[in-house]
Amino acid sequence: MMNRIAVIYQSNYGATRQYAEWIAAELDADLFERKMVTKALLKTYAMIIYGGGLYASGIIGSELVANNPCNHLIVFTVGLADPTQTDYTQIMHRAFRTEARQPQQVFHFRGAIDYAKLGVVHRNLMRLLKTVIASKNQTELTPENQAFLATYGRQVDFKDRATIQPLVAYVRELGMA
Numbered sequence: 001m002m003n004r005i006a007v008i009y010q011s012n013y014g015a016t017r018q019y020a021e022w023i024a025a026e027l028d029a030d031l032f033e034r035k036m037v038t039k040a041l042l043k044t045y046a047m048i049i050y051g052g053g054l055y056a057s058g059i060i061g062s063e064l065v066a067n068n069p070c071n072h073l074i075v076f077t078v079g080l081a082d083p084t085q086t087d088y089t090q091i092m093h094r095a096f097r098t099e100a101r102q103p104q105q106v107f108h109f110r111g112a113i114d115y116a117k118l119g120v121v122h123r124n125l126m127r128l129l130k131t132v133i134a135s136k137n138q139t140e141l142t143p144e145n146q147a148f149l150a151t152y153g154r155q156v157d158f159k160d161r162a163t164i165q166p167l168v169a170y171v172r173e174l175g176m177a
Contacts, residue, residue: 010061
């Protein structure tokens, strides 16, 4: 007999893990950290819900589900940008290059950042991004750029459990939960 739902996540600083825990609890699903999952495990579930943080225009750990068949794949991303104002087309294209491995549905959530807890690489990437954005003419700044500059160097937390409800409703409409 096939297991129902696995929620798999990769999280560097905890926001993606928090969303994965909320989703797994709502759907009574099994929860796995990405590094504990094998290709063989993916085949034992009727549905895989994969969550990865957005870093450098990519979804961390997504190669697991992008390169291996899943019976039914849902993906969620977690990043600082406001999903209502962000175009994720290029990010999704880079993560899921083949038509055969596209997720059936994708959801985007806002995360959190504490610059004091960033590793050296991420801190330097954020500093570089700030330099690039700050060098733009004020009229060229997108709302996302403005929000980035306003929160740079601070601790910011946009996580919101209520935002998982469309994902939960989608899974329930499919009769999986």
